[in-house]
Amino acid sequence: MTDRARMLRRRPLLALPLLTAALGAHAAAPAAPRRVVSLGGVVTEIVHALGADDRLVGVDQSSLHPPAARALPQVGYFRSFAVEGVLSLRPDLVLASDQAGPPHALQQLRAAGVAVVMVASAPEVPALEQSIDTVAAALALDADGLARARELRRQLDAATQPVAHASQPRVLILSSHTGRLQAAGEGSAPHALLTLAGGINAFTQPGYKAISAEAVAAARPDAILTSTLSIHAAGGVAAFAAQPGVAMTPAGRAQRVIVLDDLLLLGFGPRLPQALEQVRAGLFGAAAARPS
Amino acid sequence: MASPATPRRRRPGRAAVLAALGTALLVLALAAASNGAMRIPFSRLPALMFGAGTGAEDALWRNVLLQVRLPRVLLAIVVGTGLAVSGAAMQALFRNPLAEPGLIGVSLGGALGAVAAIVLGAPGLAVIAPSAFAGSLAATLLAYRLGGRSTGVAGVLLAGVAINALCAAVIGLFTWQANDAQLRSLTFWNLGSLAAASWPLVAALAPWVAALSLLLLRDWRAMNALLLGEREAQHLGFALAALRRRLVVLVALLVGPLVAVTGTIGFVGLVVPHLVRLTLGADHRALLPASLLVGAIALTLADWLARIVAVPSEVPIGIITSLVGGPFLLWLLARRGTA
Numbered sequence: 001m002t003d004r005a006r007m008l009r010r011r012p013l014l015a016l017p018l019l020t021a022a023l024g025a026h027a028a029a030p031a032a033p034r035r036v037v038s039l040g041g042v043v044t045e046i047v048h049a050l051g052a053d054d055r056l057v058g059v060d061q062s063s064l065h066p067p068a069a070r071a072l073p074q075v076g077y078f079r080s081f082a083v084e085g086v087l088s089l090r091p092d093l094v095l096a097s098d099q100a101g102p103p104h105a106l107q108q109l110r111a112a113g114v115a116v117v118m119v120a121s122a123p124e125v126p127a128l129e130q131s132i133d134t135v136a137a138a139l140a141l142d143a144d145g146l147a148r149a150r151e152l153r154r155q156l157d158a159a160t161q162p163v164a165h166a167s168q169p170r171v172l173i174l175s176s177h178t179g180r181l182q183a184a185g186e187g188s189a190p191h192a193l194l195t196l197a198g199g200i201n202a203f204t205q206p207g208y209k210a211i212s213a214e215a216v217a218a219a220r221p222d223a224i225l226t227s228t229l230s231i232h233a234a235g236g237v238a239a240f241a242a243q244p245g246v247a248m249t250p251a252g253r254a255q256r257v258i259v260l261d262d263l264l265l266l267g268f269g270p271r272l273p274q275a276l277e278q279v280r281a282g283l284f285g286a287a288a289a290r291p292s
Numbered sequence: 293m294a295s296p297a298t299p300r301r302r303r304p305g306r307a308a309v310l311a312a313l314g315t316a317l318l319v320l321a322l323a324a325a326s327n328g329a330m331r332i333p334f335s336r337l338p339a340l341m342f343g344a345g346t347g348a349e350d351a352l353w354r355n356v357l358l359q360v361r362l363p364r365v366l367l368a369i370v371v372g373t374g375l376a377v378s379g380a381a382m383q384a385l386f387r388n389p390l391a392e393p394g395l396i397g398v399s400l401g402g403a404l405g406a407v408a409a410i411v412l413g414a415p416g417l418a419v420i421a422p423s424a425f426a427g428s429l430a431a432t433l434l435a436y437r438l439g440g441r442s443t444g445v446a447g448v449l450l451a452g453v454a455i456n457a458l459c460a461a462v463i464g465l466f467t468w469q470a471n472d473a474q475l476r477s478l479t480f481w482n483l484g485s486l487a488a489a490s491w492p493l494v495a496a497l498a499p500w501v502a503a504l505s506l507l508l509l510r511d512w513r514a515m516n517a518l519l520l521g522e523r524e525a526q527h528l529g530f531a532l533a534a535l536r537r538r539l540v541v542l543v544a545l546l547v548g549p550l551v552a553v554t555g556t557i558g559f560v561g562l563v564v565p566h567l568v569r570l571t572l573g574a575d576h577r578a579l580l581p582a583s584l585l586v587g588a589i590a591l592t593l594a595d596w597l598a599r600i601v602a603v604p605s606e607v608p609i610g611i612i613t614s615l616v617g618g619p620f621l622l623w624l625l626a627r628r629g630t631a
Contacts, residue, residue, distance in 0.1 A: 058604060076605035079473075080480045080487065084360050085604030087352065088329040099473055104417060104488055112355045187471065207471040 032140035033093035033115065037086050039078040040097025042128075042269035043119050044069050046135045047095065049270040051148050055139070058089040060100075065263050065271075083108045095135060097121045123189040123268040125160050125196070129153055132270065152270055159273035160196055169283050171199040171258075172221035172251070173265075174211070175230045181245070183211040189268035194225060196272075197279035213245025223283060224251045227262040258282030306578040313585035317369070320589055324596040325365045329603045330356045364489035366498070368595040369588040371486065371550050372560060374501040376587020378543045379561030380568070380580050381508050384515035385539045386445050387522070392562035393547040396452040396540055400459035401431020402551035403482065404466075410477050411466045417488055417553070420481070424552035431455050432544035436537070444522050445536060484555035484610030486595050497549060504546040505584060511539065512576035519574055557591070557610050559617025564590055566620075 037058040038044040044063035047056060053068065060078035063069045075085040078100040086094060086109060094109055094116045109116050117138040120127040136149040171194055173184040183203040184190045191201050202219040203211065224246065234240035237257050246252040264275045326337050332353045340354045375393065382391040394400065405427020409420045439451025467478060514535050517525035526532050547561075568582045591609075594616070598609040 061605070074602075074605045076602075077476070077480070079476050080485065080606075080608075082329060082599070082604060082606035083487070084329040084356055084599065085606060087356055087360070088331070088604050090352075102417065102488065104490065108360055111359060112352060210468075 032142075033091075033138070035089065035091045036093045036095060036139070037075065037089055037091040038063060038069075038095050039075070039081055039100040040095075040119065040121065041065065041078075041263070042121065042131070042267055043095050043097050043135065045267065045269040045271065046119070046132055047139070049148070049152055050132075050136055050139065050141060050145050052139050052141070052145060057091060058086065065267075065269075081105060087112055087114070093117065093138060095119055095138060123187075123192040125156065125272075128268065128270070128272065129156060132156075155273045156270075159276050163198060163280075165198050165284055168198060168200050169222040170202040170220065171223045171225050171283070172202045172216065172219050172249075173225045174216070174246070175208075175227055176240075176243075177229055177233050179233070181211050181213070181216060181243070182208055183216075184208050190225065190265050192268060193265070193272070193275055193279060197276050197283060199223070199225075199279070199283055213243070216245035217248040219249070221249050221251045223256040223258060224249075225258045225260070225265070225279065225282070227265045228259055229262050231257075231259050256282075306572075309572060309578065310581055310585065313582060313589065317585055317589050317592070320592050320596075321365050321369060324368075324592050325357070325361055327596070328356070328361055328599050332357060359491075363491050363494050364486055364595065364599075365592060366494045367486050367489040367554075368592040370494065370497050370501050371554055371557065372564075372587040372589070372591025373505060373584050374546050374550050374587075375557065375561040376564040376590070377505045377508055377580060377584045378547050379587075380565035380576070380583040381511070381515065381539050381543055382561070383565050384518055384576060385536065386449055387518060388449070389566065390562070391449075393543055394456070394556075394561070395449065396543065397431030397435045397455040397459065398428045398544055398547045399551055399556050400456045400463070402428035402548060403556055404431070404459045404463050406481055406552070406555070407463050407466045407478055410481065411470045411474050421549075421552040425548045427459075428548035428551055429544055431459055432540060432548075436540050440533075440536070444532075448536065448540065480608065481555045482610070483608035484557040484613075485606075485608055486554055486591075486598075487606070488553055493553060497553070500549065501546060504542055508539070508542050508546070509580045509584075511535065512580055515576040515580075516574075555610065558614040559620075560587055560590055560594075560613055563617045563620050 034055055035057045036047065036052070036055045038047055038056055039060045041062035041064060044056070044059050045065050047053060048066050048069070053066065056069065056072055058073045058075050059069050060081055061074055061076060062078055073089060075089070076082045078097055080102065081100065083105045091114055094114055096106065096116055096118055098118045098121050100106065106116055115138075117134060119131045119134050121131070132149055132152055136146065139145065141149065173190045173194060175182050175184070185201065185203045185205040185207055187206045188208060194201055202221045203209075224241075226240065231237055231240050234243065237255060237259065241247065241252045241255045241257055251257065258279060260275060260278055264271055264278070326332070326334055330353070332340070336350070336353065337357070340350060340357050343354070378393040379391075382393055382395060383389060385391070386395065402424040406420045406424040408427070409423035413419050413423070435452040435455040436448055439448035441447060467475065470478060514525065514530045517528045517530050520528075522532060564587045565579065565583045568579055568586055572578050572582055591613070594612045595609050598607045598612050601607055
């Protein structure tokens with residue numbers, strides 16, 4: 001409950017019209033859920049962005065942001081979560097990514113009387129906006145929360161407006177946690193991020209694929225987009241750019257490497273505006289990063 | 293016909309051992325059913341089981357107990373039974389202590405079917421399970437057809453090794469083609485889990501496993517004869533080719549659906565018969581039913597651990613069985629080396 005609502009409750013006579021309006025809104029929706037389990041990293045980020053972290057009583061293994069979420073009880077990975085583990089947290093709402101499962105486990109949750117709400121997960125702006133609305137509605141947010149949801153959508157709209165740039169740099173999205181290079185192609189979250197930022201993906205196959213040093217060189221990217229963990233594994237940006245294959249590309253020679261936090265690069269969640277800002281800054285310079 | 297290979301040394305009586313194992317299984321199953329992520333007071337269990345609960349928490353507890361936990365414990369018993377008795381039969385047929393159901397392609401064939409369903413088709417057990425069953429039957433049939441030309445069992449064994457290698461390669465191809473979401477599903481399927489447990493599943497699998505296990509048990513004399521050697525068994529009047537066909541078909545039919553439902557659960561089929569052999573001797577009249585019970589005990593225990601060690605999340609059961617089974621196999625090999 002917000003401070004404003006609390007104040008209104010203390011002085012009911014003064015605020016009678018407002019109070020009845022609030023009651024009317026509450027009568028339409030059931031009581032706001034207080035014990036929420038989130039299954040999916042992006043779902044948890046959305047709950048956080050809407051300011052409802054305090055209602056979370058459990059999350060799945062992929063819920064790494066905000067850091068406070070890592071301290072909550074974990075019910076396993078969202079694609080194979082533990083039914084009894086979720087039930088033991090006594091949730092009144094389970095927010096599940098549409099990739100969560102197995103389906104049988106979701107059925108068991110519903111059979112046990114828990115409200116289960118599925119949240120869209122495709123790495124596309126409409127799906128993300130839809131999932132913000134879904135979570136906001138399921139949480140039965142108060143006025144403050146609804147204002148946050150509106151602001152979040154406004155920021156998303158602003159950040160994802162197409163911007164005309166003089167050039168469209170060719171970019172290779174590379175990760176290498178084990179010394180073997182992997183490229184992200186169509187349909188992946190980083191591909192969607194790069195495309196929205198105004199770059200062209202130099203890797204055209206679908207999904208994440210292993211890529212040889214020779215293929216990296218042949219792709220001739222102007223810049224490389226990678227993650228903090230990959231840089232860490234390589235031993236720094238200079239070492240990353242000096243790898244066989246990478247060193248022969250225009251990006252490697254200029255050490256034009258854009259580094260994003262792993263969750264920001266792979267997530268495609270409510271922090272998309274922040275991710276876009278970082279990618280645009282790397283591609284077109286800091287001035288072009290922020291939309292008007 | 294008398295048992296041709298009655299052990300000389302005095303062993304504990306067969307009936308006594310089986311009764312003790314049965315009791316142990318019953319106690320363990322009750323313990324496993326009364327314990328899990330959700331804390332349900334022990335004193336409430338009888339009332340919840342028989343529907344007399346009216347307390348505020350009772351509806352939820354009853355649901356967890358009857359719809360989530362009980363089918364799962366029963367599935368562990370059914371799957372453990374089937375895997376262990378099949379393992380014992382395979383070790384007898386191939387006269388090889390390292391034989392297990394997977395040797396004739398049942399497991400990897402099933403995995404291939406499941407992986408193909410995950411990557412090419414829609415996820416969900418309704419698609420994955422039939423595809424996995426078809427895969428395990430096809431792989432076993434192929435191994436049997438190709439290896440069955442030569443007399444004896446070595447041909448089938450080698451063909452099984454080749455088919456397994458082929459399955460692993462095609463699984464690798466599918467894995468390489470899979471997208472991120474599919475890849476995650478593959479990983480979890482390969483680790484094995486009993487989380488798919490439900491009453492309809494238990495009701496379908498239990499009679500199937502029971503019937504096929506009984507059919508395997510009936511061949512204990514032939515398996516004892518095989519202890520002497522393939523030629524000796526034939527001299528004793530056992531038709532080896534027919535026995536080979538029967539055992540391979542029974543094991544494929546028995547293990548195929550189990551793999552299809554739970555994914556690959558390692559080591560139960562390999563290690564349990566050895567455990568039993570070390571304590572009870574190699575007489576299949578005792579070895580087969582005891583393996584069956586110890587298999588049920590082992591998997592019930594493993595799944596119980598899987599459910600409770602990381603509450604409220606779960607550890608894949610394949611990790612637990614292999615974590616215990618791997619060191620056991622190493623110990624077994626070390627013993628064989630020094631013997």
